[in-house]
Each structure stands twice: as structure tokens, then as C-alpha cells.
Amino acid sequence: DSGVTQTPKHLITATGQRVTLRCSPRSGDLSVYWYQQSLDQGLQFLIQYYNGEERAKGNILERFSAQQFPDLHSELNLSSLELGDSALYFCASSSGTLSSYNEQFFGPGTRLTVL
Amino acid sequence: QQQVKQSPQSLIVQKGGISIINCAYENTAFDYFPWYQQFPGKGPALLIAIRPDVSEKKEGRFTISFNKSAKQFSLHIMDSQPGDSATYFCAAKKTGSARQLTFGSGTQLTVLP
Numbered sequence: 001d002s003g004v005t006q007t008p009k010h011l012i013t014a015t016g017q018r019v020t021l022r023c024s025p026r027s028g029d030l031s032v033y034w035y036q037q038s039l040d041q042g043l044q045f046l047i048q049y050y051n052g053e054e055r056a057k058g059n060i061l062e063r064f065s066a067q068q069f070p071d072l073h074s075e076l077n078l079s080s081l082e083l084g085d086s087a088l089y090f091c092a093s094s095s096g097t098l099s100s101y102n103e104q105f106f107g108p109g110t111r112l113t114v115l
Numbered sequence: 116q117q118q119v120k121q122s123p124q125s126l127i128v129q130k131g132g133i134s135i136i137n138c139a140y141e142n143t144a145f146d147y148f149p150w151y152q153q154f155p156g157k158g159p160a161l162l163i164a165i166r167p168d169v170s171e172k173k174e175g176r177f178t179i180s181f182n183k184s185a186k187q188f189s190l191h192i193m194d195s196q197p198g199d200s201a202t203y204f205c206a207a208k209k210t211g212s213a214r215q216l217t218f219g220s221g222t223q224l225t226v227l228p
Contacts (some may be wrong), residue, residue, distance in 0.1 A: 043218040057181030090158050
């Protein structure tokens with residue numbers, strides 16, 4: 001158990017809908033990362049937050065957005081869903097400052113299925 | 116360029132054999148190279164990592180070999196066990212203030228009993 005929790009575990013929805021994925025980082029970790037894992041694209045970095053502020057963006061679609069709250073949990077919002085958005089979405093967290101590298105601990109993921 | 120290329124896509128070895136997974140990168144700014152292990156239904160977990168100032172790092176049965184001039188690194192699993200059957204991802208960290216990982220495409224390892 002990495003200490004990172006994600007809810008829900010599974011999510012099935014229809015095209016055009018909007019969903020919210022939730023992540024609670026390990027106690028004390030300030031950084032939260034979101035990744036998308038699909039069969040054809042592998043694990044791709046979406047976005048990073050550090051202590052409530054957006055720090056880096058990867059291959060995140062404009063239909064997707066995220067935020068990190070004062071209690072450090074994070075939510076990933078996916079809107080106008082398309083079939084191709086079906087994937088595993090992982091949250092990871094790490095401790096330390098931005099000037100150091102610390103291991104990223106991954107949550108168990110949320111499997112999103114868009115029908 | 117941010118790509119990390121990983122091979123093979125899948126690998127089958129006998130119990131007790133050596134498993135070798137290779138990765139190559141393009142961005143010379145990468146300065147940290149971890150390997151992650153992922154079991155079905157679980158998130159990736161850090162297995163072992165190396166920095167480019169050393170050419171090899173060993174932890175138990177797992178060894179990373181790093182060739183800076185060739186921009187390649189590999190994972191060797193000695194005495195492979197059925198419990199090692201998992202998907203393995205190499206990754207590289209981009210320098211700068213953000214510490215996101217760029218992952219390889221993954222290798223599905225099956226160790227036969």
C-alpha cells in the first residue's frame with residue numbers, strides 16, 4: 001500500500017458526460033501528479049500540483065482540468081468525455097521541495113470506461 | 116525531445132533465468148532514471164533508480180546498467196522468479212522545477228515456473 005488513495009476505483013459513463021476523479025496524497029506529501037495510462041499511449045504525465053499551485057503540464061487536454069485543495073487532496077475533472085478517454089488514471093504524490101527529487105508513490109488508479 | 120523508448124514489449128523467461136529490459140532516451144537533460152514495477156490492478160511502484168554519474172546500480176537481484184554516451188539504460192533481473200511476473204516501466208526525470216516522469220512503453224514480463 002503506497003499510502004495514496006484514489007476514488008472511485010471504477011467509473012463507467014457515457015460520451016459527453018463529465019466526471020471527477022479524486023486523489024488523497026500520502027500524509028505530508030505536497031506534490032500531486034496525475035497520469036493517464038492507456039494501451040496505445042502508455043503512461044503519460046498530465047499535470048502536477050505543488051502545495052495548491054499548478055507546477056507543470058504535460059499532455060493534458062483542454063477538456064481536462066485539475067486542482068489541489070488546501071488539505072492537499074486533488075481532483076481531476078474530465079469533461080465532454082470521448083471514447084478515447086477510456087483509460088486508467090493514476091495519481092502519484094511525492095514529498096520534498098521542488099529543488100530535490102523524491103520518489104513518486106502511485107495510487108491504485110481509477111479505471112474510466114466511456115461508453 | 117521527451118521520448119523514452121523501451122524494448123521488448125513482452126518477455127518470457129524461465130524461472131532462474133535472466134530478464135533484460137532495455138531503454139533509450141533522447142533528452143540529455145534527463146538526470147534520474149527509475150524503473151517501476153506494476154502488477155495487474157495496482158499502480159506502478161518504484162523498483163530501483165540510477166543517476167547518470169554511475170554506470171551500474173545493484174539492489175538484490177535487480178541491476179540497472181547505464182551507458183551515458185549511448186543514452187541507454189537497462190534493467191537486469193537475475194534468477195527471475197514467477198513472482199517477478201509484472202509490467203516493468205523505465206522512466207526518466209526532466210530537470211527543472213517540475214519533477215514529472217517520462218515513461219517508456221512498458222515490458223510485460225512472464226516468468227515461467
